[in-house]
Structures are given as structure tokens and as C-alpha cells.
Amino acid sequence: MLRLARLYRALLPAARSQMLVYRAQFVLWLLSGVFPLVMLAVWLAIVDEAGPLLGWQREDFIAYYVGAAVVHQLTFSWVNWQWQDEIRTGALSTRLIKPADPAHHFISEQLSWRIFFLMLVVPAVAVAAWLSPALTFDLTPARAVGVALSVILGFALSFAMASAFGVIAFWSTQSNNLYHLWYGMGQFLSGWIAPLAMFPTALRQAARWLPFRSMLGFPTELLTGQLTAAETVAGFAVTLLWLAIFGVLYRVLWRRGLKRYEAVGA
């Protein structure tokens, strides 16, 4: 544990300075985070016409999608691209001679972006919620801890999932396409296109058991206070279960792929 802490004390500043070289990229990454707000516009247009939906007012949709935009930026991991690139070009070889597992480098890179995001955007959203009556989150300290925990687990799950797909690149050049397919189906079931409450019951039940909600809908629903204690516990249980599944899958594929990679002698 101590060794790991020392490792990240070295890796994180390095990742931060690397990020600062590409500031424009960071800004564009921030801008890309407004996509969920497109969905918000659609729902507001529907509410304007049809009135409150299943008890959801305008304010509920605004709080949900602003929360979802923040949660998405914190959890969504694109590490499958890095795995594929490094495996395909052989850049992985230089990483392998370093003492720390390549995953640690990727994690610290992604963490440094998120730390900046936390420092810039979360205070801005908090101030907006405080100033504007249209945007309210009534957070209790206990729920705030729950939200933080669910976001961390959501990021871990997203990272494990993207890595499990990313290391498929040891065998196939189509690993990114496979991940796109999987993730694309997930966008619908994650609570992105519609809050899960707007789904027909059968779909909603299915979405609760699938991994995608853990990375978007679940933390957001916790944030907006829509979940009972039992639903909260169930959400965490499902998240942990999928985290275990994809974590093991990624490590197994990684070990096998690595043997193959060495065998090719790249």
C-alpha cells in the first residue's frame, strides 16, 4: 500500500505536467462534456408540451442532466484507445521495461485530468446551484459521501471495462470497434438518452442489472436523491459485482496477451 502511494506521488505530477502541455485538448475535452445537455433540451421541449412526466418537473430534468454531465466526465474512461495504440505500434515495449505496471501510468494520466476537472467545474456547478433557483441538489453529508464513492467505483468500473476491451488488441485490430459497440448499447441503458425512470418497467429492470448505469445513472440518481436506502445498496452491489467481473477479465486477458506479445517479439 505504501509502495503504491509512493508510486502515485511520482506518477501524478508527471501526468499533470504532460497534461498541461496539451491545454487545448483539455479545454476541448471539457467542451465535449456538454453533450448530455443536448438530451436535456429534448426533455425540456417534451415537458413544455406535455406537462410534468411521471412527476418530473423541468427542475428535476435540469438537475439530473447537469449532474449526469459532471458524473460522465468523472467516470468515463477512454483507456481502450491507449491500449490499442500502444499494443499495435509496439510502444507498450518501452512501458514494459519500467518497474510499474502500465495500468498505473494510464490511471495516473486519467486521474490528473479528473483532478483538474474537479477543481474547475465542480465549484462552478456548486455556485450555479446556490445562485440559481432552477438548479437545486439537496445533498445531505451522508449522501455526498455516497455520491463520491459511487463516482470512484464508476470510474474504476469504466477503467476495468475499457481495459478488458483494450487488451483484446493483442489478438485483433478491431478492439476499439468492439468497445464502441458495447459502449454504444450502454449509452442507452446508462441513463444518458433518458433517465431510467422514463423507461418502460421491463427495460428499467434490465438496466439496473447491467453495468452501464453504474457509470452514469446510478451516481446521478444518488446525487438528485431519487433512491431509497434499499435501492442504494442494490446499486452499489451491482457496481461491485461488475467491477469484479471486468477486473478479473482484464487481468486474465492481459496476462495471456502479454505472453503472446512476447512470443511475437515486437
Add this chain to the structure above:
Amino acid sequence: MGRYLRLLAIFYKNTLIGELEYRLGFWANLALSLFWLLWAALSVRVYFFHANDIAGWTYPELLVVMGLFFAMNGFRQLVLEPNLSLLPEYVRLGTLDYILTKPANSQFLVSLRRLGVYNWGDPLLGLGLVAYAFWRLGRAPRLADGLLFLALAAAAMVILYAFSLLLQTTTFWLVNVNEVDTLVMGLLETGRFPVSFYRGWVRVALTVVIPVAFLTTLPAQALLGRLGWLTALLAGAVAVLLFAASAAFWRFGLRYYTGASS
């Protein structure tokens, strides 16, 4: 003009020969595109569980817009992305030197040299969705509306091209603008829905500042027979103006290009 058409024929023959070596990737892309199209069309159905129409658009009418969005995005991937997104690379590595010494218009060369052959299926699939939407509506567009649509679609392609070139040309000052393509894609993404879905200043911005309304909403309205010739003239004027502005900005930017080694 004839010379430029001959050049295009040579360029595209070469790209085709190069890309057809990767036939698996080509079919995989087509299958993926089809999947995305169906998935997008199905997932917006969830909105219509709660309302019969949104801001005056029924489900099949919305599908017309979505089909055009796929077609425009396909055009972006087919023509714009393979060319314009290489510009920062040209400037950083100095490859632009070679392009400037060639005896043809430099804007023509950086804009149309390549073709993303992998993505030729997307525009066709998008238009297929439009056809399906009209089948669901139980009618065909009238001939006059079809002609109006063709004019607006051409204007839309010019507008998207000019807008991308305007953004990419900033590379002469900023060098590292690799993400402009992501930004263009993000802006185009808002064209998945008609602009009347957006309210207040967002709608104004999407019509006046960033010309998203011209890309999908107006051509869709033309095809549905809800648009007059006057708006089409306006779209044409916007296209011509933006194209002229982008060409002027390109020439202006070139003056700041010093080559990589000097």
C-alpha cells in the same frame, strides 16, 4: 475546371486502390454504421412514450432529421475528416511546403486530396432512414420539394466544409489544434434533432452563430414540404458567404506560414 476534375479522378482512384486492401475493415465499418443507425432510431422512441409530437415533430418526421444527420456526418467522415484534420500535421511537420509548390490551388489540394472510403456507406444509410421515414408517413416528397431539398443539401455541405476550414485554418497560429475535428463533430451532433427542440439563446446560437440549423433541420423541412423558396435563397447566400470567408481566411493564414525549418 476540367483540369481539377481530372486531378480528382486520379486522387480518388489512388485512395480507392490503397484502401481496398483492407476489405475487412470496410465491411466492419458498414456493419457498425448500420447498427448505430438502427440503435439511434430505436432509442429516440423513448421520447415518444411520453408525447405524440415534440415541438411539432412526430416520430417519423424526427427520423427524417436523424437520417439527414447521419448523411451529413457521413459526408464529414468521407470528405472533411480525411483531409482537413491532417492540416495541423502538415503545418507541424512542414509537409505543407510540398503542397504549396504544386501547380494547383492549395485550398483545393488540402480539402479534396483524400477520400475516407471506409465511410461511403454512412450517407447512403442515412438516406435509407429518410426513405423509411417517408414510408412510415405514407407519402412521397413532391418533386418541387425534392428539388428544394437538393439545393439545401448542397448548401449544407458547403456550409459544413467552410465552417470546418475556418476552424482548421487557426492551426497557422495555434499549431496544435488536433481536436478541432472533435469540436466540429460535437457541433454537428446537435443537428441530430431539429433546432426547434432547443430553446432561447441556444436556438439563436445554433441558427445564427453556428449554422447547425442549415445542416439538417432546413433540408428536412424542405423535404417535408414546410419550407419556402425564400429560406432556400437565404441558405444559398449563407453558403456562398461562408465559402468566400473561409477561402479568404485560408489565404490570410497562409501568409503566416513559415515552414517547419525556417
